[in-house]
Amino acid sequence: MHLEDVTISKAIITRYQEELLEALESDVAVVGGGPAGLVAAYYLARANKKVVLFERKLSIGGGMWGGGMMFNQIVVQDEALPLLKEFGVSYRTFEEGYYTSSSVETVAALTLGAVRAGARIFNLISVEDVMVRDNRITGLVINWTPVDLGRLHVDPLTVQSAYVIDCTGHDAQVASMVVKKMGAVLRTRTGNLEGEKPMWAARGETATVANTREIYPGLLVAGMAANAVCGGHRMGPIFGGMLLSGRRAARLILGEDEE
Template identity: 90%
Template sequence: MMHLEDVVISKAIISRYQEELLEALESDVAVVGGGPSGLVAAYYLARANKKVVLFERKLSIGGGMWGGGMMFNQIVIQDEALPLLEEFKISYRVFEEGYYTASSVEAVAALTLGAVRAGAKIFNLISVEDIMVRDNRVAGLVINWTPVDLGRLHVDPLTVQSSYVIDCTGHDAQVAGMIVKKMGAVLKTTTGTLEGEKPMWAARGEMATVANTREVYPGLIVAGMAANAVCGGHRMGPVFGGMLLSGQRAARIILEGDKT
């Protein structure tokens, strides 16, 4: 067995990470949030040869999917989303007509691997603390280490530039919220602002998640639970078909927009 030098290991990690972070400073699409909708959007965009960077504020990727329902690590998927399970080679079982179950652990692992192998770059433990807006269009993000945010440390951030941003930050709708708060922006919703998330109603929430996936401000698309939080949809619980389909729709919005 070869002799390993500890300092060489450190140099390898630092240099490779630096290379990837420098490359990520300019992208076609920046996805904020590595839950199921963000991973699916990153996969389809990267597969279409878009330069995609995904920032996740937590240590682990997967959002709420890891925990299934109340830490029972199974999720439910409905008919409409089965093609996505097959796309990512996620195994599933029929529970009863129209209801299918899958391992939340396998699902997150498969979605993550799919996005990475398609070419998306994922950076964890990075929080978005501000946005860049140029000529009334979202133009990028202001990022910092999550421990800096948690420790309330006075450390200045860095900026990344992107043609589109997808807000996949879940119930917080963090990026859309910044647009409203800092820009006084009028969003493409019924009221022109964040309408807020309604109580849990799986059937309504699932349909709304996909329907509410849209460009709410030039250059900013909301997807997943963030879409319902912005547009007033219901929460849907541990049913994840809508989340997967929302990520697919977010990618399609960008790809179709680039053709016009």
Template identity: 60%
Template structure:
């Protein structure tokens, strides 16, 4: 059989468009494909909710891919190690409460597990805005990342979602959009995003989990986005708090969806 380039292209276009059309109305839209977003997406999809992830870069994994300064190893504490083990990632006990793992194995395993659980991933897609109804986030406005980078005047598309999780990390892209559109309305002490503080690994790990919560009706923050929103410090190349934050975000959103009579 001679391969037909048209057939190859047609299969790609049809499969992608089928998935995109089926993702126009979601239970949860996750913005950002780092460890917190992947764990949240995996857990929510596993529960039967309709979940899609929008990642502005071509690859997923966030800062976990590079470990510390491109030394592709990561460190987690005991609870984080347990999360990795649950996904089947090999973890080494380094003593005194420190555990290590290969960052490439960890990220690739999280991605595979999440997509196999039913998470739909749209990479190279930027969430440039949100849709709102009566002071509640009800979806995303998306465009191709290259379109955003080139500054082209191309209208975006809209995705409806019952809840949105900002897992974009330091930049808190979705939170910043909401902050600009409805100033002073965030559920923080000052009503605005506090911004992340300087590196303090121990405190950051604690606060990442504590700050994982709803920050505006319909919008939750997870991972480094949680600390950047509520003024916690950055944590550096230790990722247990990220993993636990993703798990907590999934639990909170799942509870909220079930309260609304969700699908899961």
């Protein structure tokens, strides 16, 4: 077979354009492709919701990808073990209640699970603003990450969604935008962005799930973003809470869980 270079380019441009056009309107837009975002996307897509996920970096996986200090192993606890099993991730028992798995295998499994469930994932796309109608978040303003990094004056595009889930980790990027630009009162203890507390794995893991909630109409927080918004502790390279938080965010949107 004789390959034509231009045909290869046409194939990439055509298929990406088709995918992006489909992503302009969705049921749920997930911002951040870490463990919480991937799990939320999986459960929502499996429930026949139209889900798009935007990751600003080249790689998917967030903090899970690098394990702990670049030792590419992670830890989960008893409560989250069923999720590893659901995604087909191999694991080993370290001590009672502590289970380890490869961070690379886990990220790959979560990503494949979300994609096969029907979620569309776009990497190298940053969110620079939100859309608001009648005091509700109704979509996102997106641009290429290299445009943001290069501080180039390039106008963005918009995508519309019924719900947005902020899974941007420690930065809580979307929630921070809502507070900064709108002076929004959030569903937190003080109504403000409370900030992340120091490392305390036991407290942080529990809080990650408890803090997963709709903080403003149409906007939910999950994963480390939930703790950053609601004042929870960070927890380091134990990821059970992240997985459970993603599942809870999906269940809240689906009406299967109550806050």
